Amino acid sequence: MIPIEFYLVLSAFMFITGVVGVLTRKNAIIVFMSIELMLNAANLSFVTFSSFLGNNIGQLFVFFVMTVAAAESAVGLAIIIALFRNKLTINIDEINILKW
């Protein structure tokens, strides 16, 4: 039997890695991938609790999270494409018109 803490620590670590990726990378697509990493960490946490508590609500929620993640990545990548067409770059630092 693996204690619950191991799963949760793993989930936390993946989450933090995703956060660091979002905050530091300059390439927009890498940022998106880090976001997916964060979502997966959350999914892992849900499934862990669902399994340990004997309730399938967690897994149902994971189902919906995946749906939303899929939709979001589709739209997000479409936006990146549109952005690329206009600015010819996907470096986040150069997409900064909404500033002082």
Next chain:
Amino acid sequence: MIQLIYLTVLLPFAGFLLNGIFGSKIKNEKVIGWIGSGTIGLSFLIVVGAFFETLAFPVEQRQHIITLFNWLSVGSLNVSIAYQVDQLSLTMALIVTGVGFIIHVYSIGYMHGDKGFWRFFAYLNLFIFAMMNLILADNFVLLFLGWEGVGLCSYLLIGFWYDRKFEKSTTSDAAKKAFIVNRIGDFGFLLGMFLIFLTFNSLNFNEVFTRANALNISTTVYSFIAIFLFIGATGKSAQIPLFVWLPDAMAGPTPVSALIHAATMVTAGVYMVARCSIIFASAPAIMTVVAVIGLVTALFAATIGLVQNDIKKVLAYSTVSQLGYMFLAMGVGAFSAGIFHVMTHAFFKALLFLGAGSVIHGMHDQQDIQKYGGLKKYMPTTYKTFLVAAIAISGIPPLSGFFSKDEILWSAYANAGFIYWFIGVVTALLTAFYMFRLLNLTFEGKHRFDVQHIHPHESPNLMTIPLIVLAVLSVLGGFIGIPEIFSGEHGNNFHGWLEPIFANAQVRLAQYGSHTHFEEILLMVLSVVGAAASIFFARHVYLKNQKIAEHTASKFKGIYKILFNKYYVDEAYDKAIVQPIYKTSESLLWKITDVKLIDGLVNGTASVIDFVSGKIRKIQTGVAQTYAVVMMLGIVAALFWIIYSL
């Protein structure tokens, strides 16, 4: 009619609104003039009705309070817009509306052709509104409202011809002087009101006076209250030291001088002292102050009036002098005598001013009496009425001035002492002298102007009929106040009418022994003889032998110069008070406080905000990751809080 007394206040206000809002559109002068006069006439009728109604009541029930609505209700301060109809306020109201109506009618003729005709009547009506509020008020706050209101109207009306020059400055300067000097007096009045509220916990007349009668309060408190109230009175009624505005107020049109600065506004101070008689009676030291200041002012102003050459200036100083008499009366405890003199003075002084206006009108705005002379054949009615008024003010029986002035002088002798009477009589002699000097130089003798080019003419009926009415009143007005020695057991009617008002005050005052009828008659005869002698002397000097006047002037050149320059009082005030305030304001208040401090504060705040926001705006970098970092910092904080609560 008593219940409708508030209409006497509202009707003039309605007249003000009508003439003020629509006056410039109404092209017909008669309509404007009759709207203005009609409201006052209606008010007069209502007051007369109320007067007769009050007469029908027994003496103890002659006070009625008509409340309109509750104005202020804060803690123990309860002030309503309420009007008190009793003997004193009815007397004043009769004078104000009666003489006011006459002067309004006169103004229709005098101000004919003026481009501000409608404005004049609007302001006059506003003035009557404020004055009625002052007289009929049943509490100090409403009285003060009227007090300030008449001050405002005085300012508006003195500066009526705002584009004219006046002596060394403009009419607006004269108006400002009046307002500012009045304000200084009002400060004293306010302090008095505050003290009254502190002591009696109310500002309603009835409440204050019943408490003053019943409670035992130290004389010091009464003295302070009385002196502050009196300072207000000196401001409004032009006594020493705040009289300087009244001669300058002659910059306004003559009907204004007649109404405001002779008959009504300047008597507001006298009325206030009469109303607060019990407070003054409880402070004997201040009564002496009042009497002395009144007396000194009377003498002082009379001496200045002796040598002035502007017809209105002479009358202005005469007003200051007669007001001094009224305060002398108040100061020696003869309150009803003072009010009596208010009434008779209103008659003959208004008549004098209106007559002067008639002369000025006829001589095409020439006011220097050195350029008059021999006008009686051109303006007979004006001459005759002016003569009546001059006789009245000199105190010759049986005209009204004799009865009122004589009562004051007798009360001064009986209650205060010989010296008061003596100086009063000297002033009366001077009054007779300068009045007849004025009359003779203006109407009698030879012409001192170019008859070919200047054609003086009599004034139209609209101006002369009011003169005649006032002359009749000046002659007959004294008979309601005939002293006891003549009217036997009926007693002095006027005195009896007003007696209940002053009863409590008279009780407070100790009577200084009794005097015989013989003394009274003797003194009366002395003053009449002296006045008559003055008149003849004036006639002799100014008609027969003018050399005497010039000789005296050159012999006493120094004194003449001082008198002619009004004892240099204005210059002294200017040097001592006005210039320092001006310099301080300029250097300290303007350059330092206003420019550096206040502007610095306001601009400084703006520039600080500018600076800080210039730094803060850099937070919005536009890069989403920066915002994400900040969000994570927030999450760190939140997690710390969760951990802390675990």
Next chain:
Amino acid sequence: MITLQIILFSVFAFIAVVTSILVVTRKNPIISALFLVLNFAALAGIYLLLNAQFIAVVQVIVYAGAIMVLFLFVIMLLRPEYEKNFFEENPKMKWLALTVGVVVFFQLIYTIFFGKLSAAIHQNMAKSVEIGTIESIGRGLFTTYLIPFEAAGFLLLAAAIGALVLAKKHFD
């Protein structure tokens, strides 16, 4: 004692950790994407260890199979230039981000270990097998949670249309 479960868990967890770090730190986006696929596969394995069969399969199909393919398509379409070294640009911000990350990680660890997790929480083997099946999830989806299910469908429709509109070329 060393059971098969523990070995499997260690392997999968190790792969997950390593690949997640590599995703975030590589310069070449394609390499990052491929490592992410590997990460998802490892996660699917961990789901199986938790008896969540349906979720494991869906993870592989949807995430690794659809989403990552989409990512790879877009990367190859746009051909972004390689990023510079991790700490070269704006080192201050990167240090701040790392610090924040580490702090949050330790906070989470603290919460996990010293929070009020019931000590008696054990894996309920029999029950978890039962609830991880397709039948159980399907029953939940189509009865109790029908409305969210339909809403998810709408969401996907909206996303599809949105992606279409945003990314198409404009024919003027």
